Amino acid sequence: MQGNEAYDLSLFAPREERAELHVAQPPKKENGLRGKWMWLKWIVFVVIMVALVCNLLYAHVNSTELSAQMHKKQDELVELQSEYTYLSNEMEMKTNLAAVQQYATSTLKMVKMDPSQVTYVLSNEENQVERPNTGFARLAVEVSQTLASFMEYLKP
Numbered sequence: 436m437q438g439n440e441a442y443d444l445s446l447f448a449p450r451e452e453r454a455e456l457h458v459a460q461p462p463k464k465e466n467g468l469r470g471k472w473m474w475l476k477w478i479v480f481v482v483i484m485v486a487l488v489c490n491l492l493y494a495h496v497n498s499t500e501l502s503a504q505m506h507k508k509q510d511e512l513v514e515l516q517s518e519y520t521y522l523s524n525e526m527e528m529k530t531n532l533a534a535v536q537q538y539a540t541s542t543l544k545m546v547k548m549d550p551s552q553v554t555y556v557l558s559n560e561e562n563q564v565e566r567p568n569t570g571f572a573r574l575a576v577e578v579s580q581t582l583a584s585f586m587e588y589l590k591p
Contacts, residue, residue, distance in 0.1 A: 528534055539545040
């Protein structure tokens with residue numbers, strides 16, 4: 436059939452029977468020592484991963500607790516600083532000279548002292564009160580006291 440290649444009937448001729456092919460089974464794993472080690476490796480791996488996850492969770496919880504404590508202490512600090520500022524201002528206001536003068540004049544009805552109201556009193560050892568003279572007499576008393584003290588200084 437060389438002349439007519441369009442009709443190759445040999446393709447339809449009975450074929451030789453081929454042997455049936457079978458898929459080879461993989462060798463069975465030994466259930467011996469190697470299989471036991473594989474399970475042990477997986478168990479150890481899972482235990483380690485669980486321990487790491489637990490450690491991570493514990494660290495996160497601990498961090499959250501410390502952060503909460505830190506915020507609480509910062510709030511306490513702000514409150515105490517505010518109280519300190521308030522008390523400092525109160526103390527300054529109470530000890531301010533102008534505030535004291537204003538309190539004395541408005542509440543206690545006091546008036547400022549006039550220099551003419553000043554009276555100096557000298558006391559001797561004898562429980563006597565002497566009112567010194569003003570002007571020249573006062574000057575004379577002061578000069579005599581100064582000379583007397585100077586003379587006592589010169590005495591050996």
